Amino acid sequence: MLGKLRISGILVILGLVVEALSLCWNNAFSFMSFVVVGGLFFASGILLFLYSLVSSKPSAVKNPWHTGRF
Amino acid sequence: MIDPQTLVFLLIGASILLILVVVIRPSITASREGKIIAFLALFVVPVVAAGVGASEHMERSEHTQFCLSCHIMEPYGRSLYVDDPSYIPAAHFQNHRIPADTACYTCHTDYAMFGTIHAKLEGLHHVYVYWFGTPMNPIRLYQPYNNRECLHCHAGARSFEDPTHLAMMGDLKSNKLSCTTSGCHDTFHNVDKLGQVKFWKAAE
Numbered sequence: 001m002l003g004k005l006r007i008s009g010i011l012v013i014l015g016l017v018v019e020a021l022s023l024c025w026n027n028a029f030s031f032m033s034f035v036v037v038g039g040l041f042f043a044s045g046i047l048l049f050l051y052s053l054v055s056s057k058p059s060a061v062k063n064p065w066h067t068g069r070f
Numbered sequence: 071m072i073d074p075q076t077l078v079f080l081l082i083g084a085s086i087l088l089i090l091v092v093v094i095r096p097s098i099t100a101s102r103e104g105k106i107i108a109f110l111a112l113f114v115v116p117v118v119a120a121g122v123g124a125s126e127h128m129e130r131s132e133h134t135q136f137c138l139s140c141h142i143m144e145p146y147g148r149s150l151y152v153d154d155p156s157y158i159p160a161a162h163f164q165n166h167r168i169p170a171d172t173a174c175y176t177c178h179t180d181y182a183m184f185g186t187i188h189a190k191l192e193g194l195h196h197v198y199v200y201w202f203g204t205p206m207n208p209i210r211l212y213q214p215y216n217n218r219e220c221l222h223c224h225a226g227a228r229s230f231e232d233p234t235h236l237a238m239m240g241d242l243k244s245n246k247l248s249c250t251t252s253g254c255h256d257t258f259h260n261v262d263k264l265g266q267v268k269f270w271k272a273a274e
Binding site for chain 1: 085
């Protein structure tokens with residue numbers, strides 16, 4: 001769970017960095033970088049995060065997403 | 071007023087900081103507040119940042135510089151500097167009858183409901199074909215040029231209210247008579263003849 005969280009965080013950061021870099025230029029290449037490379041990192045990071053939410057097992061102590069407080 | 075690019079960078083910075091907190095100390099997600107922070111960091115703020123970034127990219131795609139960044143468009147960019155007033159795009163560009171920094175978009179967008187969206191979807195298709203397919207050579211319009219795009223600016227303008235144009239206004243509005251192919255204003259980019267023309271150079 002925590003591993004997935006870390007990986008998704010890193011993927012989203014990579015996507016955001018690509019987005020920031022792509023905004024430094026105004027041409028078709030930067031646009032495609034934003035859509036293809038940034039979008040790929042970003043989408044995989046977000047999807048992995050969402051997957052980690054729905055796939056985590058409700059073992060209260062070991063899994064911090066399910067402490068039983070919700 | 072904060073400009074969109076700064077807003078995107080601020081959102082990206084805030085998003086990265088929040089994500090770093092979660093990545094470095096994932097144990098914070100044990101608490102309710104931590105879960106909220108993780109959800110904001112890994113979903114809400116990045117999605118907003120990406121959305122604003124995408125919007126900014128779409129706005130920038132209207133710029134002449136963007137259109138001309140594809141190699142295939144280079145001669146069309148040069149044609150804007152032809153020193154001949156019969157070249158309609160060149161005359162419009164050089165005399166600032168259209169905004170010079172959005173010259174391509176101004177004449178080639180679709181001035182109808184959802185025209186901007188339609189034009190941008192076509193632009194996305196162009197970018198896709200340029201990078202992943204084989205662009206047509208020579209390139210051509212998908213449909214004949216619609217008078218509506220000319221009349222968007224010219225209709226109602228004093229310089230356009232001459233007897234010649236007024237007499238044919240009905241046919242122009244209904245596209246029965248084309249501005250561009252009826253023999254009146256039929257010189258456009260003519261990129262195959264760029265080797266035979268003089269070019270205008272803007273004063274520094």
